[in-house]
Each structure stands twice: as C-alpha cells, then as structure tokens.
Amino acid sequence: MSIRFEGVEKTYPVYAKPQDRLLEWLTGRQRHRVHVALAGIDFAVQAGETFGLIGENGAGKSTLLKIAAGTIRPTRGEVAREGRVAALLELGAGFHPEESGYDNIRFMAALHGLEGAAMEAFHQRATAFSELTAETLERPVKTYSSGMFMRLAFAAATAIDPDVLIVDEALSVGDLHFQKKSLNRILALREQGATVLFCSHNLYQVRSLCQRVAWIHGGKIAAIGKTEDVVTAYEAHERRRYAHLHTDASAAAETGVQPAAVPPAHASGLVKIMRISIETADGINPAQVDTFQDLTLQIEVESYGDAPFHVGFAIVRPDRDNVFGSSTQFLGSKPPLCGVGPHRIRVRFPRLPLLSGEYLWSVYTLDDTGLQVLDMAELAQPFMVLNQEHREFGLVWLEHEWLEVQ
Amino acid sequence: MNVKIHDPLKAGVSRAESAGGAKRAWVLWRYWLLREFKTRYAGSVLGLAWAFVQPLASLAIFYVLFGLILAVRVPGLAASNGYLLHLLAGLAIWLPFTDAIGRGVGSLAAYEDFLRKQPMPAEILPAVSVGGSLLVLGIGYGLLLVLSIGQGVGPFLSWAWLPLLVLAQVVLTFGLTLVLSMAHFLWRDVGSTVAVALQLGFYLAPIVYPLAQVPERFHILFLLNPVACLVLAVQSVVLHMPVPQGTGWALAVWVVLLGGGGWWFFRSMKPVLGEAL
Numbered sequence: 001m002s003i004r005f006e007g008v009e010k011t012y013p014v015y016a017k018p019q020d021r022l023l024e025w026l027t028g029r030q031r032h033r034v035h036v037a038l039a040g041i042d043f044a045v046q047a048g049e050t051f052g053l054i055g056e057n058g059a060g061k062s063t064l065l066k067i068a069a070g071t072i073r074p075t076r077g078e079v080a081r082e083g084r085v086a087a088l089l090e091l092g093a094g095f096h097p098e099e100s101g102y103d104n105i106r107f108m109a110a111l112h113g114l115e116g117a118a119m120e121a122f123h124q125r126a127t128a129f130s131e132l133t134a135e136t137l138e139r140p141v142k143t144y145s146s147g148m149f150m151r152l153a154f155a156a157a158t159a160i161d162p163d164v165l166i167v168d169e170a171l172s173v174g175d176l177h178f179q180k181k182s183l184n185r186i187l188a189l190r191e192q193g194a195t196v197l198f199c200s201h202n203l204y205q206v207r208s209l210c211q212r213v214a215w216i217h218g219g220k221i222a223a224i225g226k227t228e229d230v231v232t233a234y235e236a237h238e239r240r241r242y243a244h245l246h247t248d249a250s251a252a253a254e255t256g257v258q259p260a261a262v263p264p265a266h267a268s269g270l271v272k273i274m275r276i277s278i279e280t281a282d283g284i285n286p287a288q289v290d291t292f293q294d295l296t297l298q299i300e301v302e303s304y305g306d307a308p309f310h311v312g313f314a315i316v317r318p319d320r321d322n323v324f325g326s327s328t329q330f331l332g333s334k335p336p337l338c339g340v341g342p343h344r345i346r347v348r349f350p351r352l353p354l355l356s357g358e359y360l361w362s363v364y365t366l367d368d369t370g371l372q373v374l375d376m377a378e379l380a381q382p383f384m385v386l387n388q389e390h391r392e393f394g395l396v397w398l399e400h401e402w403l404e405v406q
Numbered sequence: 407m408n409v410k411i412h413d414p415l416k417a418g419v420s421r422a423e424s425a426g427g428a429k430r431a432w433v434l435w436r437y438w439l440l441r442e443f444k445t446r447y448a449g450s451v452l453g454l455a456w457a458f459v460q461p462l463a464s465l466a467i468f469y470v471l472f473g474l475i476l477a478v479r480v481p482g483l484a485a486s487n488g489y490l491l492h493l494l495a496g497l498a499i500w501l502p503f504t505d506a507i508g509r510g511v512g513s514l515a516a517y518e519d520f521l522r523k524q525p526m527p528a529e530i531l532p533a534v535s536v537g538g539s540l541l542v543l544g545i546g547y548g549l550l551l552v553l554s555i556g557q558g559v560g561p562f563l564s565w566a567w568l569p570l571l572v573l574a575q576v577v578l579t580f581g582l583t584l585v586l587s588m589a590h591f592l593w594r595d596v597g598s599t600v601a602v603a604l605q606l607g608f609y610l611a612p613i614v615y616p617l618a619q620v621p622e623r624f625h626i627l628f629l630l631n632p633v634a635c636l637v638l639a640v641q642s643v644v645l646h647m648p649v650p651q652g653t654g655w656a657l658a659v660w661v662v663l664l665g666g667g668g669w670w671f672f673r674s675m676k677p678v679l680g681e682a683l
Contacts, residue, residue, distance in 0.1 A: 022592075110437030
C-alpha cells in the first residue's frame with residue numbers, strides 16, 4: 001500500500017556508437033560516459049497518501065515514475081512497493097490493433113496475472129467503465145476512434161482496483177466527459193484508500209489533489225513536504241528563472257551582443273495565471289448562474305518580467321466549442337498590460353445571455369503581439385447556467401423582435 | 407541517508423513481488439501465446455490450417471526434389487522409403503527451431519515501447535516465440551512417429567528418450583532466442599545476420615542429405631552445430647541410424663551452454679530494456 005525509495009540512484013551509460021557497447025562488453029574497457037538521471041532519492045509515499053511530483057521538463061520526474069512502476073530498475077538503492085500497482089504511464093501501449101476490445105481487456109488482465117473468475121470480474125469492471133457498447137468491443141481496436149481507444153485503455157488500466165496508482169500526466173486525453181470520469185475514478189480510488197503517486201505540470205491540479213509534493217530538480221529532490229510550501233518554493237524558483245532569462249535577454253540586447261541568438265520565448269517574460277473566479281451580484285464564485293444574471297469574471301495573473309502582455313478569455317462549451325472570446329488586445333486604444341507583479345482583470349457581463357447548459361472558461365496570457373501563448377488555463381472553472389424564467393431554447397439569447405404575428 | 411548498493415540483478419525488486427511473479431508470468435505466457443496464434447492467422451481464409459500446410463509443403467518440396475528427382479538414398483536405414491523418414495526427422499527439428507528463432511529475434515525490439523511503459527517480465531516475449539513453435543514441433547514429431555511405424559521402423563524402446571530430446575530442443579532454442587532477441591535489441595544488425603545464418607545453418611545440418619554421404623573425417627565437425635546434434639540424436643533414437651560417437655554428450659553440452667548462457671546473458675543485459683536511449 002505504499003512506495004518507499006531508499007537511496008535510489010539512476011545512471012544511464014551513454015554510448016556514442018552502437019559498436020561501443022559491443023567493444024566494451026568484449027574488452028571490459030569503459031567506452032561510455034555516464035548520465036546521472038536521478039541521485040539520492042530517499043522518501044516514502046505513505047499508504048493512502050496522494051503524492052505529487054513537480055519540476056521542469058527533463059528534471060527526472062518521468063524516470064522516477066518509471067522506477068516506481070518497475071519498468072526500469074534503479075542503478076543503486078531500492079524501491080519497495082506493497083500492494084497491487086497500476087501504472088498509467090502510457091495508455092494502451094500493449095494493445096494489439098488486430099484484436100477486439102474485449103480480447104485486449106483480457107490481455108491486460110493476463111498482464112496482471114489474472115485468470116478464470118478474476119479475469120471475468122476484471123473484464124466486467126473495465127467494460128462498464130469504458131461505456132463502449134458490446135458491438136464496439138467485439139470489433140478490432142484498429143477500427144476505434146482515438147477517443148474510444150483511450151476510454152478502453154484507461155478502463156483496462158485501472159480495472160484491477162489498484163492499491164497503488166502511478167499516473168503520468170497522461171490524463172489530458174479523450175473528451176471532456178471522459179477526462180472528468182477518469183479524474184473521478186482516480187479520486188474514488190483515493191477515497192478507497194489507494195496510494196497515488198502522480199506527476200503533473202498543472203500546479204493547480206497538484207494543489208487541489210496532493211497532500212505532499214516533491215520538487216525534482218536536476219535529478220535530485222530540491223524540496224519535499226507539504227504541498228503549499230513546496231509548490232510555492234517551486235513557483236518562486238520559476239519566477240527567478242524567467243526574470244533571470246529576461247534580464248539576460250535585455251542585457252544582451254542593450255550591449256548589442258548577438259541579440260538574435262536569444263529566442264523570443266525568453267525575451268518575453270512569463271505571465272502566470274494565478275486565479276480565475278466569477279462572481280454574481282449575490283455570491284462569489286457560484287457554480288450555478290441564471291440566464292440574464294449580472295456576472296463578473298475575475299482573472300488574476302502574475303508577471304515575472306516587465307515585458308508587455310495581453311490577457312484573453314473564452315467561454316467554452318464542454319465539447320470545446322467557443323461560445324464567446326475576447327482579449328485585452330482587442331481594446332485597441334489601450335496599451336498592453338505591463339510591469340512585474342500581480343495584475344487583475346475584471347470583465348462584467350451585465351446581462352449574461354447564455355441559456356441552459358454547462359460552460360467553462362479558458363484563459364490565456366499572451367505576449368504583446370498576441371501570438372505567443374505565455375500561459376493558459378483551458379476548460380477551467382465549470383459553471384452551470386439555468387434558464388428558468390424563459391422558454392426560449394438554444395445556446396444563447398439572440399436579440400430579436402417578432403415583427404408580425406397574425 | 408542510508409544508501410545501499412545491491413546486486414544489480416536484484417536491485418529494486420521486493421520479495422513479495424517475485425513470489426507471485428512466477429504464477430503471473432505463467433498466466434501471461436499462456437494468454438500471450440493464445441493471442442499470438444489468434445492474430446498470426448487473423449484475416450486468412452485457412453486460419454490455423456496454415457500451421458499444418460507450411461511444414462507439409464516444406465516436406466513435399468524437399469522430398470520431391472531430393473528424394474525423387476535426385477534420388478538420394480539413406481544407407482543404414484532399413485525402410486522402403488528411408489529418405490522420407492530421414493527428411494522428416496530433420497524437419498521436425500529444423501522447422502520449429504527456425505520458426506522460434508525467426509520470430510523471437512525481433513520480439514524485444516518490436517515491443518520496445520511497451521517494455522518501457524508497462525512493468526512485465528521481458529522473458530515472456532522470447533518465451534512466446536518458442537511457445538509458438540511448439541505446434542509445428544508437435545506436428546513434426548507426430549508425423550515422424552506415425553510414418554516410422556507405417557514403414558516398419560519401430561516402435562523401439564529407445565523412443566522413451568523422446569521427451570528428454572524435446573525438452574533439450576526447447577531449452578536450447580529458448581536459450582538461443584534469449585541471446586539473439588537481446589542482442590538484436592542492442593544491435594539491430596543481429597536480425598539481418600540471423601536471417602542469413604539460418605539459411606546457411608539448414609545446409610550445415612544433415613537434414614536434406616544423410617551424414618553417410620559426408621566424408622567420415624568431417625563427421626566430428628557436425629557436433630559443433632547444436633542443431634545438427636539434435637538432428638543426429640533424433641535419427642539415432644527414432645530411426646536407429648548410426649551417428650558419430652559422442653553425439654549425446656555434445657548435445658548435453660550445447661543444452662547447458664546455450665540454455666544457461668542465454669539465461670545469464672539475458673539477465674545481465676535486462677536493465678537496458680526499459681531505458682530510453
């Protein structure tokens with residue numbers, strides 16, 4: 001029911017040419033350089049805990065997850081796992097395209113060593129969760145759409161009722177309905193007392209899911225502890241890093257030393273979305289709004305550099321269709337936002353013309369050209385709109401007049 | 407910090423896992439084998455019948471070519487159609503061997519991505535290739551015994567050795583598949599080399615020609631070929647043909663060498679499998 005890392009170290013031998021490995025094996029003389037992916041990893045994920053891994057790309061998070069899952073072995077140290085482990089590193093990796101969905105589920109069961117009644121129970125759970133029809137499940141998976149494939153893969157991956165769940169950021173797949181269902185499945189497993197180890201770049205998700213977090217930096221644990229402390233420390237580090245890159249860029253530009261060598265991504269500062277909320281006249285951040293209610297969207301961002309930037313937003317339906325979007329860029333007369341530190345943007349809809357349905361927000365921060373996305377929070381903050389007082393139907397209220405009714 | 411250094415073979419595996427590991431591997435192997443058979447013939451009209459057609463076709467081709475047209479005779483085999491039995495004894499070894507090796511070589515490379523993403527015992531993959539050849543093996547041996555009795559050769563008491571010979575063949579093939587699949591994973595040249603080596607190997611074993619047609623002083627060299635050792639052992643045990651002295655011992659050495667060595671090589675190189683390079 002837990003995972004314990006004891007002095008885990010992972011190094012890879014890197015060979016310049018394939019024949020070097022052969023020569024080394026034959027002669028016994030070292031012909032590779034050693035790449036240290038992880039060193040001194042020493043912590044335990046307690047039973048029932050949800051533990052997050054954060055860090056930059058290439059810091060070693062994925063390697064650590066693979067070691068936890070057991071697909072690679074640590075060079076030194078030991079990993080102790082207790083309980084049934086399900087690893088969601090990549091969904092559907094072992095599926096055979098020629099085989100039916102049904103047979104692929106059975107294959108996943110066999111992968112966990114299940115047979116007979118246990119395999120049937122596994123199969124039933126996976127089938128129920130996948131929401132695929134019996135007719136679909138009898139077709140070879142090569143005929144599936146990518147969404148159907150992912151549903152089947154996720155269902156088959158979590159159907160063993162794992163005690164320990166190892167999740168790589170693979171969950172942003174499938175349609176929104178299924179994404180939510182997948183997340184709920186993970187939450188339900190957590191409720192049942194399953195231990196969850198997961199890695200994500202979505203700090204919002206990490207904050208809301210994890211009890212403890214480890215920040216991996218350069219193959220080592222930079223910080224470990226309560227979620228808020230570690231995430232805050234990581235954010236501060238990111239802020240410094242971007243500020244540093246930015247000053248380097250402007251310094252280079254001023255002295256005229258190879259300004260072209262600085263990629264534009266670094267020249268424009270990072271602007272992070274910190275908080276999105278909506279308020280109505282009678283309540284803050286309500287999950288339910290009435291048609292024609294007075295609604296205000298509030299976006300809080302923090303700029304780590306002093307480059308000018310824009311903020312854009314969109315109201316989105318769960319199927320990702322944009323209902324309405326706008327950006328500070330469209331204000332025209334006003335110059336872009338500017339300056340290090342927090343900024344707040346408020347947009348008011350005095351009479352929200354949406355009719356009944358579920359909607360979400362997507363918020364973007366963009367550079368001054370409005371082309372490069374600096375940060376985004378897509379499909380966040382779902383809210384329901386209820387149209388109780390009017391009988392008109394559809395997506396939005398369109399201004400109209402009945403000119404003639406005879 | 408408490409840093410322990412472990413034997414790399416055991417590092418990172420808890421005891422509880424290895425206990426249930428064997429059962430899990432067995433379940434998985436059987437299921438994978440079933441899938442292998444189902445998908446191998448998926449979309450074909452004849453389906454599983456191909457498993458019979460292929461060996462019979464090989465047998466027919468060689469028999470017509472060497473037995474009827476070139477009229478090769480097998481001295482020391484008292485049967486009206488001795489060449490057919492001789493050929494069958496060789497093919498009963500060769501066809502499953504080449505089938506297992508041919509499929510097994512690429513097995514790890516084909517599942518490279520899978521091995522990185524899904525924890526599972528990698529030995530399963532070469533084991534499935536060998537398992538997939540057992541059907542051809544059974545057909546070959548079955549046909550050999552039936553035709554032998556039909557031709558008045560046997561049954562002999564020495565046939566009791568057959569289970570041991572089959573076991574030797576399986577161990578030997580599995581060991582070689584382990585080595586070659588891992589080697590191919592590390593160096594992709596291996597696959598192409600094996601394809602050529604298999605073609606050559608067929609003619610370096612006394613399958614289409616009887617050993618008696620080879621000058622006596624070269625006979626001892628055949629013991630350096632593990633497949634030839636197997637073929638000779640079967641010829642001796644089933645058909646009571648004369649074979650070079652020490653064939654049995656040479657075979658035993660090959661089984662230990664390839665079986666044990668293959669296992670050792672595979673285990674020592676296994677950590678490479680999950681690693682993206």
